[in-house]
Amino acid sequence: MRPKPFHLALALVGLVLGILLSVQFRLTTETMKTPQVSRVQAMAAKVNEARSERDRKQEQVNKMRADLDKIAAGAELGPLRVDLTAARIEAGLAGVTGPGIEVTLNDSNMAAKPGENPNLYVLHDEDILRVLNELRAAGAEALAINGQRVLATSEVRCTGPTILINRNQRLTPPFVISAVGNQDNLANSLKMRGGVIEYLQVFGIQASVKKVSNLNIPAFSGVISFDYAKPEAEVRNNQ
Amino acid sequence: MNKSMYLSIGVITMILGVMLAVQFRTNRFIEQSVPADRAQELQVEYSKLEKDIRKFDREIEDLTYKLEQAKKGQMQAREAIQDELKKARINAGLVTVSGPGIEVVMDNPPSQSRRNSIFIIRDVDLLRVVNELWGAGAEAVSINGQRMISTSEIRQAGSFININLERIEPPFQILAIGSPEKLKSALEISGGLADYFKDLGIVVKIQSHSSLTVPAYSKSLQFNYAKAVWKG
Numbered sequence: 001m002r003p004k005p006f007h008l009a010l011a012l013v014g015l016v017l018g019i020l021l022s023v024q025f026r027l028t029t030e031t032m033k034t035p036q037v038s039r040v041q042a043m044a045a046k047v048n049e050a051r052s053e054r055d056r057k058q059e060q061v062n063k064m065r066a067d068l069d070k071i072a073a074g075a076e077l078g079p080l081r082v083d084l085t086a087a088r089i090e091a092g093l094a095g096v097t098g099p100g101i102e103v104t105l106n107d108s109n110m111a112a113k114p115g116e117n118p119n120l121y122v123l124h125d126e127d128i129l130r131v132l133n134e135l136r137a138a139g140a141e142a143l144a145i146n147g148q149r150v151l152a153t154s155e156v157r158c159t160g161p162t163i164l165i166n167r168n169q170r171l172t173p174p175f176v177i178s179a180v181g182n183q184d185n186l187a188n189s190l191k192m193r194g195g196v197i198e199y200l201q202v203f204g205i206q207a208s209v210k211k212v213s214n215l216n217i218p219a220f221s222g223v224i225s226f227d228y229a230k231p232e233a234e235v236r237n238n239q
Numbered sequence: 240m241n242k243s244m245y246l247s248i249g250v251i252t253m254i255l256g257v258m259l260a261v262q263f264r265t266n267r268f269i270e271q272s273v274p275a276d277r278a279q280e281l282q283v284e285y286s287k288l289e290k291d292i293r294k295f296d297r298e299i300e301d302l303t304y305k306l307e308q309a310k311k312g313q314m315q316a317r318e319a320i321q322d323e324l325k326k327a328r329i330n331a332g333l334v335t336v337s338g339p340g341i342e343v344v345m346d347n348p349p350s351q352s353r354r355n356s357i358f359i360i361r362d363v364d365l366l367r368v369v370n371e372l373w374g375a376g377a378e379a380v381s382i383n384g385q386r387m388i389s390t391s392e393i394r395q396a397g398s399f400i401n402i403n404l405e406r407i408e409p410p411f412q413i414l415a416i417g418s419p420e421k422l423k424s425a426l427e428i429s430g431g432l433a434d435y436f437k438d439l440g441i442v443v444k445i446q447s448h449s450s451l452t453v454p455a456y457s458k459s460l461q462f463n464y465a466k467a468v469w470k471g
Contacts, residue, residue: 006244006248009248010248010251013248013251013252013255016255017251017254017255017258020255020258020259020262021258023262024258024261024262027262039278040277040278040281043278043281043282043285044281046285047281047284047285047288050285050288050289050292051288053288053292054288054291054292054295057292057295057296057299058295060295060299061295061298061299061302062469063469064299064302064303064306065302065469066469067306068302068305068306068309068319068320068323069467069469071306071309071316071319071320072316072320074313074316076313076317077316077317077320080317080320080321080324081320083324084320084323084324084327085467086460086461086462087324087327087328087330087331087333087460088327088331088467089460089462089465089467090327090331090332090333090388090389090390090460091327091328091330091331091332091389092330092389093327093330094467094468094469095467095468095469096462096465096466096467096468097465097466097468098464098465098466099464100464125370126363126366126367129363129366129367129370130363130366133362133366133392133393133394134392134394136390136391136392137392137394137401140390141390141462141463141464141465142389142465143389143390150389151389152331152332152373152380152387152388152389152391153373153377153378154373154389155370155371155373155374156370157370157374167287168284168287180464180465181464181465182463182464216468217465222291222294223291223294223295223297223298224330225294225297226329226336226338226378226379227378228338228339228340228378228416228417228418229336229337229338229378229379229416229417229453230336230337230338231325231329231334231335231336232334232335232336232337232452233334
């Protein structure tokens with residue numbers, strides 16, 4: 001049998017078919033490895049739902065604490081209430097309001113010159129630590145960064161361009177640090193010669209201090225629980 | 240050419256067409272799918288939220304009980320408030336706590352070698368160590384007996400360091416309660432703070448303890464500016 005033109009055509013079609021089949025096969029196995037859009041969407045919906053559930057519970061807890069506070073306000077529990085309020089403010093369990101300052105920090109707007117370390121011009125966790133520390137030394141009574149209450153146990157960590165605080169709160173610049181306390185003391189402690197702001201401004205890091213007569217600092221958005229640390233009295237009771 | 244040949248070519252082209260269409264759809268499908276790490280991020284966030292929710296549930300249970308008690312009468316109300324006060328005081332660092340953790344002792348370079356090293360431990364160094372410990376999940380930290388609470392400062396005052404307005408001097412003994420392994424590895428990770436200090440000639444000793452006691456904040460709290468607000 002002599003090959004006719006349509007034999008050639010058939011062979012060509014067969015070749016294309018074969019390539020298509022193999023590509024198809026590889027694509028299908030690849031798709032099985034990546035999570036499906038629908039599944040990820042379901043996951044995202046679950047996360048959103050959990051987030052709103054947490055927020056609801058947070059609100060409920062806040063309300064219950066307020067109720068307890070009202071009960072404590074009853075006649076004979078006055079002194080107890082004063083102690084409770086102070087401990088709650090210190091622990092970050094109560095939101096606070098009062099006069100204070102707002103410090104806004106942002107990355108440098110200077111471009112690093114060739115050969116210079118560009119790292120110097122970026123805001124670091126350590127810079128924020130210094131500012132917080134300075135404010136504490138100046139008698140700040142409550143602190144927050146971008147609306148996240150700063151507790152004793154709050155860490156400040158650089159993760160790329162963002163900063164991590166209170167374990168899972170990711171903050172992006174600009175960072176606004178609010179501090180309730182004596183406005184003059186707080187502002188002066190940062191602005192003094194050789195102080196933190198002067199130090200930061202050498203690198204062009206943008207820092208501004210604003211006095212606010214009525215700052216609102218929220219309570220810690222979570223529950224503080226200790227897994228390792230046991231209060232002394234309890235330890236004694238167990239023994 | 241006979242008819243059967245046309246027929247077979249027709250069938251083959253049809254199959255080809257269908258396959259092309261399937262192929263095209265698969266391609267679009269792949270473009271829509273999400274990288275695996277995004278999905279993992281969501282998973283991590285979800286488990287964190289779940290943990291939070293469980294903690295809130297326990298807190299709500301606790302508060303419900305206290306509120307119920309408080310409604311029963313003056314005596315019970317007093318008890319419930321006292322209970323709540325105790326909890327807040329523990330959270331605030333006003334109570335001495337014990338538990339497993341680590342002890343970090345840092346000292347300036349010995350005096351005979353001080354000529355070679357101009358370095359002494361400054362406030363920022365302690366600040367970084369404490370921050371690292373909080374980051375590793377420390378629940379209570381003290382330096383030379385001064386409990387670190389949310390308003391505690393670590394501040395250079397001349398050649399001394401003040402914490403809670405008390406002067407402390409080297410060697411600095413930092414106690415931290417938490418998971419000893421986590422706390423230790425956070426400092427000892429290669430290229431971490433312990434390495435950094437050792438390079439500067441600072442003596443750093445880190446020791447795990449199965450039980451440590453971190454003292455309470457010893458001063459009284461005073462809020463002259465901050466007023467509590469309750470959002471219900």
